[in-house]
Amino acid sequence: MNTRSLGFRLVAWYAGVLTAVFVLLGVLTIFFLQRYLEANFLDTQARRARQIAGTLISSTSRAEEGALPGEVEKLYSPEASDRFIRITRADGRVVYVSGLPKDERYDPAQVPPASAGEHTRKVRLPENSLLIAAITAAGADGTPYVVEVGASGAGTDATLARVLLMLATGLPIAVCVAVAGGFVLVRRSLAPVARMAATAEAITQHNLGERLPEVDSGDELERLAVSLNLMISRLEAAIDGSKQFVADASHELRTPLTVMRGELESLAQDGQLPGEAREALGSVLEEVLRLAEIVEGLFALSRLDAGEAHAPWQRFDLGELAATTAGQMSLLAEDKHVSVACESHPGVIVEGDRARLKQVIVNLLDNAIKYTPGGGHVSLSVKREGGCAILEVADDGIGIPAEALPHVFKRFYRVDGSRTRAQGGAGLGLSIVESICTAHAARVEVSSVPGNGSTFRMLAPLAGEPLVNA
Numbered sequence: 001m002n003t004r005s006l007g008f009r010l011v012a013w014y015a016g017v018l019t020a021v022f023v024l025l026g027v028l029t030i031f032f033l034q035r036y037l038e039a040n041f042l043d044t045q046a047r048r049a050r051q052i053a054g055t056l057i058s059s060t061s062r063a064e065e066g067a068l069p070g071e072v073e074k075l076y077s078p079e080a081s082d083r084f085i086r087i088t089r090a091d092g093r094v095v096y097v098s099g100l101p102k103d104e105r106y107d108p109a110q111v112p113p114a115s116a117g118e119h120t121r122k123v124r125l126p127e128n129s130l131l132i133a134a135i136t137a138a139g140a141d142g143t144p145y146v147v148e149v150g151a152s153g154a155g156t157d158a159t160l161a162r163v164l165l166m167l168a169t170g171l172p173i174a175v176c177v178a179v180a181g182g183f184v185l186v187r188r189s190l191a192p193v194a195r196m197a198a199t200a201e202a203i204t205q206h207n208l209g210e211r212l213p214e215v216d217s218g219d220e221l222e223r224l225a226v227s228l229n230l231m232i233s234r235l236e237a238a239i240d241g242s243k244q245f246v247a248d249a250s251h252e253l254r255t256p257l258t259v260m261r262g263e264l265e266s267l268a269q270d271g272q273l274p275g276e277a278r279e280a281l282g283s284v285l286e287e288v289l290r291l292a293e294i295v296e297g298l299f300a301l302s303r304l305d306a307g308e309a310h311a312p313w314q315r316f317d318l319g320e321l322a323a324t325t326a327g328q329m330s331l332l333a334e335d336k337h338v339s340v341a342c343e344s345h346p347g348v349i350v351e352g353d354r355a356r357l358k359q360v361i362v363n364l365l366d367n368a369i370k371y372t373p374g375g376g377h378v379s380l381s382v383k384r385e386g387g388c389a390i391l392e393v394a395d396d397g398i399g400i401p402a403e404a405l406p407h408v409f410k411r412f413y414r415v416d417g418s419r420t421r422a423q424g425g426a427g428l429g430l431s432i433v434e435s436i437c438t439a440h441a442a443r444v445e446v447s448s449v450p451g452n453g454s455t456f457r458m459l460a461p462l463a464g465e466p467l468v469n470a
């Protein structure tokens with residue numbers, strides 16, 4: 001269980017507060033119940049004391065007080081009813097004290113003397129506690145007597161113990177039920193968060209059209225989902241805008257560049273130009289060609305980004321396409337004294353835009369030839385493996401440093417800017433390869449050892465079959 005999760009923290013806090021509230025309520029209940037029960041009990045004792053004072057003391061003078069014990073025994077029989085009665089003259093002489101009660105719960109002799117005045121008290125004896133009410137009453141001749149009536153507090157103690165037991169078992173059960181309910185509620189309430197997170201993690205620039213699930217719950221989570229979806233919509237619009245800008249700009253640049261190129265080429269053919277001007281013209285033409293290449297690359301990428309209205313897909317033999325393309329590029333390889341070997345198994349049928357997939361082979365071969373010094377070897381192979389079509393372009397050229405490998409498919413990324421600029425690269429070839437692969441549900445991988453060469457592999461689904469991991 002994740003103890004830092006919002007759900008766990010909410011339930012823990014809720015359980016803690018609930019337990020504290022229940023314990024406080026329990027303590028207050030016991031406290032007030034005890035006070036109420038004892039006050040009620042003492043009230044009864046006080047009434048009885050007043051009764052004794054009214055019926056017996058008020059009509060008895062000091063001379064007749066010897067008859068009091070008998071009268072008390074006759075009228076109230078305290079031992080039989082487990083009651084404590086004591087009549088003490090104001091000078092401290094005990095006129096009457098009840099005997100050991102029937103249930104022998106306490107010894108009346110151990111009860112300390114009471115002070116004068118009306119009051120109640122709880123006396124704790126070794127085996128029991130006694131709740132005693134005392135009043136002062138005057139005899140027939142005005143002699144003051146303290147009349148004490150009490151009884152064992154065991155009854156109220158037992159009631160309190162029962163209530164305490166009830167609270168002690170009931171409250172933990174109530175806390176457990178409440179916490180379990182809270183846990184289920186929190187889990188259910190936070191489930192949309194997990195779904196939103198999973199969807200948000202899966203959204204990339206390629207599927208910005210997707211939206212987070214919006215549950216019509218009317219709560220904060222619905223608001224969050226709606227706000228995030230609006231944010232994704234704004235991002236999508238911004239990214240679409242910038243893609244559109246690149247697409248428009250590269251499209252608009254193509255025509256003037258073609259015109260410039262044509263004009264420069266015809267100018268260069270003018271034999272009357274002085275040598276210096278011709279040299280400058282050649283260099284300008286070279287730069288214009290490079291610029292045209294970059295613009296073409298950008299234009300291709302923007303069309304791929306926009307999920308271009310590509311040519312209808314067709315089934316074709318990838319091996320055959322690879323062999324033809326390698327043949328067409330052999331001139332370029334020969335110029336650099338690099339040998340190109342092509343080995344393709346027949347019947348590797350894939351489905352897609354033939355021209356675009358040819359572009360993949362051209363870009364990979366172009367790189368392999370470009371980044372392999374004279375005398376090197378490039379091999380191109382096409383085969384089926386693990387249920388998918390594999391196209392591999394390997395060279396024994398300069399290789400790519402490990403730290404550059406994760407970046408080679410990024411736009412305008414070149415391992416060594418100055419080196420590749422000299423070789424005319426813009427850093428768009430591999431981005432185009434990756435975009436075409438994505439559009440064909442294929443993927444491209446690279447492995448390389450600097451100084452020993454590089455291998456690029458395209459794994460594409462065979463016609464009619466989804467791509468499986470090879």
Ligand SMILES: Nc1ncnc2c1ncn2[C@@H]1O[C@H](COP(=O)(O)OP(=O)(O)OP(=O)(O)O)[C@@H](O)[C@H]1O
Pocket residue numbers: 297363367368371372395397398399400408409413414415416420424425426427428429430431453454
């Ligand atoms: N076969 C390879 N051997 C060594 N380095 C390579 C190889 N293929 C690509 N690279 C490195 O990866 C970088 C990116 O390649 P990419 O094809 O995208 O750009 P480029 O070849 O420089 O330019 P462009 O293809 O746009 O003309 C290259 O600049 C190069 O440094």
Ligand SMILES: [Mg+2]
Pocket residue numbers: 363366367425428429430
């Ligand atoms: Mg390239």
